[in-house]
Every structure is written in structure tokens, then in C-alpha cells.
Amino acid sequence: MERQLAEKTSIKDIIESCGVPHPEVDLILVDEQTVGFDHTLTDDAKVNVFPVANHGTVNAEKRLQTIVISRFVADGHLGSLTRNLRLLGFDVAYSQNANDRQLLDVMAREDRALLTRDRRLLMHAIVHYGYCPRSQNPDEQTIEIVRRFNLSELIAPFTRCLRCNAMLEEATKADVIDKLEPLTKIYYNQFRRCPGCRQIYWPGSHFAKLQKRIEKICSRARDKA
Ligand SMILES: [Zn+2]
Numbered sequence: 001m002e003r004q005l006a007e008k009t010s011i012k013d014i015i016e017s018c019g020v021p022h023p024e025v026d027l028i029l030v031d032e033q034t035v036g037f038d039h040t041l042t043d044d045a046k047v048n049v050f051p052v053a054n055h056g057t058v059n060a061e062k063r064l065q066t067i068v069i070s071r072f073v074a075d076g077h078l079g080s081l082t083r084n085l086r087l088l089g090f091d092v093a094y095s096q097n098a099n100d101r102q103l104l105d106v107m108a109r110e111d112r113a114l115l116t117r118d119r120r121l122l123m124h125a126i127v128h129y130g131y132c133p134r135s136q137n138p139d140e141q142t143i144e145i146v147r148r149f150n151l152s153e154l155i156a157p158f159t160r161c162l163r164c165n166a167m168l169e170e171a172t173k174a175d176v177i178d179k180l181e182p183l184t185k186i187y188y189n190q191f192r193r194c195p196g197c198r199q200i201y202w203p204g205s206h207f208a209k210l211q212k213r214i215e216k217i218c219s220r221a222r223d224k225a
Contacts, residue, residue: 021122080138089156166196
């Protein structure tokens, strides 16, 4: 597409005026030369922009994005994605009522990548790393994130609390027995407990179903075709 500029403009602003947030841009060529986001255009130029998806060995040192990031902050609309990522063991800060300012604060303070479907928020200059999930479906979104941040090898299911994001601890049956329903006391012997919200986890009746979902997500994420 062709853009006429009234004044000297940074390449970041030009790309974003076309609707592409800068955290999704991995390589920029201006007249075949690699440049950074603060590069300004003054004369006629041909600009090529590449997404993270084709992160290759060409111009490897000029790439603008970090690939492997496993700490995230998700916006309030991504509750199901957050649960999925926590189920896979990933650290996701989430608050259903967080406003934009709070999201950006947590992102910057805790060095997290921002997950949001709000492209304008991703365009904020303070955002270094982030991703806009394309799909509306939480499982598809999870696959997108695992692919984008190359997380396949880091997946550790059932290690993190789905409710509060804390790492789970092993607990003996004696530790948790007061909190269990009568049938759970009889049938289960392996437990984990959240040191944050005290939620107790065990491989109960829906465990097999969860495991199937995890396997499906993992195999789809590895299959890049
Ligand atoms: Zn918890």
C-alpha cells in the first residue's frame, strides 16, 4: 500500500497507521536495508515489514522481537486463555477488571509480554513484547501463543494454580483430608495445594478430559503447517 507523509514520521508510526502493532513486527527493511522502529522517513522509500512468524536465519541479528517469553499479562477479556496457559504451567497475571493503565503497569514492572485483542493497546510505546490473539476460541488462542513464543518445550501441565497463578506444592493426604469430600477421601491419594489461595488439586474425574485437551493443544502447536 502507498502512504503519503506530510512530515518526518517514525517507521513505527507509519506501520501502526496501517493497523499493525509494533510488537508484531520482527523485521523492517527500508530500501532493502534493515532499520529499527525509531528510523524516520523523509524521502520516497520502499518499506518491507515482516512478522515474527517467518523469523529465520536471514538478518537474524536485526530482528526486533524476542522469541521465547514465558511470562504474560492478559487483558480482562482473555480469562479462558489465561486458564489454559496456567494449565500448561505458564505464568499469567490476570485481573478481570484491570484497566489499560493497570495492564501496562504490571507488564512493565514485572517484565511480562502483553496479551490483548486490543490492537491500539499493543501500539502503546511502552509495550516491548506482546501478541494479539487472532482467534476468538481459547484453545486456538493458546496454540497461537505457544507457537508465537516457542513454548512447546516449556510446557509443564498441572504445576500452577488456575485461579491465582501461584506454583502448586505437593501435599500429603493428611495435609488436606479435612477439606475433602467423602468420596474424594476414598478414591484419591495424590494432591497438590496452592500456597496462595489454598485451592486443592487432585487427578479427579475431569483429569483425563483435561489431559486430552492438553495433548491436543501441544500436538497442534508443534505442527506448524
Ligand atoms: Zn491459587
